[in-house]
Amino acid sequence: MADPYGFLKHDRADAKKRPADERLGDWGEVYLDLGADTRDKQVRTQASRCMDCGIPFCHSGSAGCPLGNLIPEWNDLVRRGDWGQASDRLHATNNFPEFTGRLCPAPCEAACVLAISHDGGGAVAIKRVEQAIADVSWEQGLVQPSQAQVTSGKRVAVVGSGPAGLAAAQQLTRAGHEVTVYERDDRLGGLLRYGIPEFKLEKKVLDRRLAQLRKEGTKFVTGCEVGVDLTVAELRSRFDAVVLAVGALRGRDDTSTPGRRLAGVHLAMDHLVPANRACEGDGPPAVDAAGKHVVIIGGGDTGADCYGTATRQGAASVVQLDQYPQPPSRRDDERSPWPVWPWILRTYPAHEEAGERKFAVAVEEFVGDEHGHVKQIRLRKVRVEKDASGRRAVVPTSEEVEVLPADLVLLAIGFEGVEHLPLLGGLGIELTARGTISCGSDWQTQAPGVFVCGDAHRGASLVVWAIAEGRSVAHAVDSFLTGSSDLPSPVIPN
Ligand code: SF4
Known part of the structure; x- marks a missing residue:
């Protein structure tokens, strides 16, 4: 039985991040290692905010967890400090909670009944609890191989x-x-x-x-x-x-903007894959942002990954462009063109570290130098609207053109x-x-x-x-x- 007053006693608290300057100096994970005791204490408090709803919208359905994670069950087990049972219940529905705890944008939190509190930001910190259970499971040797009892011969x-x-x-x-x-x-x-x-x-x-x-x-x-x-x-x-x-x-390309074929204009994966290979020890990346003026086109997850990668590689500047306007808040989502949260939540830890974002802009031209290498991009203010057939159209809203320096352009406009x-x-x-x-x-x-x-x-x-x-x-x-x-x-x- 959950503590029915837990959410009244404690506010939501997200995991603390390492200072931005420190993060930029290495490739380690963004979140602070608090030590097991402090982490466990804080996460138990966060888990105690769960009300064990009669109908737990977090758990499944069109808006909740696709895995059907037994969220109220393991929230209560964590509240009581029973990490072993919590690990069992988490792994009962999720093979890899250490991946989802780190990477998932948590549709379960958007579906949480408490998301209606604190201007939409009061949901139980489910993702934080999930990652803590996963990490404790590994630290305490609770994750063991599970061999089949019989073989099928198939x-x-x-x-x-x-x-x-x-x-x-x-x-x-x-x-x-x-x-x-x-x-x-x-x-x-x-x-x-x-x-x-x-x-x-x-x-x-x-x-x-x-x-x-x-x-x-x-x-x-x-x-x-x-x-x-x-x-x-x-x-x-x-x-x-x-x-x-x-x-x-298969990365989406921008085949219509003049200058796309200039050297220095790449798909996002041309940047991310060699950067990850370099972290594995495969030598310097083929596409490196070091010392360059980097422009990233696209405001989603992949763009943010390029952003954080470019700043860590030592880019001279990083600017990320988005055709859509800056989302005002989670609650004001009717003004957003994005389908539903979590896709609307488009501020990532990388954005707190360095660089700049520009909203409601589109590239008019990639401008090259005499060697055929990109050197600038020309931008215009735009708005995105639906045309008569219901398709999204990008419409210029100003005659004014902005010019940005660009030695490396990364297209992160989807797949x-x-x-x-x-x-x-x-x-x-x-x-x-x-x-x-x-x-x-x-x-x-x-x-x-x-x-x-x-x-x-x-x-x-x-x-x-x-x-x-x-x-x-x-x-x-x-x-x-x-x-x-x-x-x-x-x-x-x-
Ligand atoms: Fe707990 Fe929120 Fe799920 Fe309710 S919807 S059971 S409060 S996590």
Whole structure:
């Protein structure tokens, strides 16, 4: 039974961050290490604010947690200091809470009944509690390999080692299937490894989870592009089922703005991947912001990741541009063009550190020097409105043009879907108009025995959705191979 007065006694308090100057001097995670005692005490207080609602909107449904995390249960266990039970209940629905605790924008907090208090900012600090449970679980040795009791004799290939692929692999291995994860890169983790900067997710957090999967029996093959290095015929002959978890990494480009092809204008991933590789010890990044005037186009998560990366690399200046107006507050969201919070919450820790943001502007031209390298961008004030067909249109609102210096321009304007992989052609799978892979209600694609999950199915989305889809596809594959499944299936295909 929760403390029904907890939220009246204590205000919400978010985790403290390290000073901005200190953060800029290294690649370590943003949040302050308070030491276990202080962290545990503070988090227990925050967990005590949960009212254990009769209908916990945080827990599931269209706005809450896609994983169906048992939030009121573990809030109360943490309040009472029972970290062991809290760890059990958290891991019952979430394979990787240390990833969601760090990376998820927490739709559960937006759905929390207490979000109506304190001008919309009074929700229980669910994400903070989740991360603390995950961290305590590792510190106290509560996360152990969980080996299958019986084996099925069935073999499953998972293509892609991002959060969706890893969740599917862990669930299927634990169900007794022989699972091999194929990764075309040299290291495992997909976007977790090479997309998310170290200051948001230190890779040792990923590596310790991968070690657990290995001990449970999941096999991994890196540097192997399925459909090229392993042919489709070999894939089909070796495995009883295939899970496609290949992500949606095709970056949206800006093909219409004059000067796009100038040297120094890159897609965001051209910046983030080498920066993450440099953190892994692979040498200086090919696209480096050091000493440069950096302009980032796009106001979302990926843009913020480029922002924090560029400032840490020692950029001379960093400016992030957004076509949309600055959101006034969470409560004033009817003025925002963004669908719903958490997508509206667009201020990130990186923005507190250095640099500048400009809202309601669009690039008119990338201007080059005599060597064909970008040197400036020309901006104009705009507003975004819907045209007669309901499509968004960017309309200039001023004749005035602003010119910014720019040696490095990063396009962080979204993703268009799955890359055109040889594997898909070999399997006879065509992409939808959205650039994703469609499936039936059993997660099976148009290729029999081939399933899909995560961003490849959903389009670029949240880490929590990737894990939820990975768990659900595991249920579907287990049913396909054995006729039924006891594995959970928290979400259905969209
Ligand atoms: Fe607790 Fe908020 Fe969930 Fe209610 S909605 S159970 S207060 S976390």
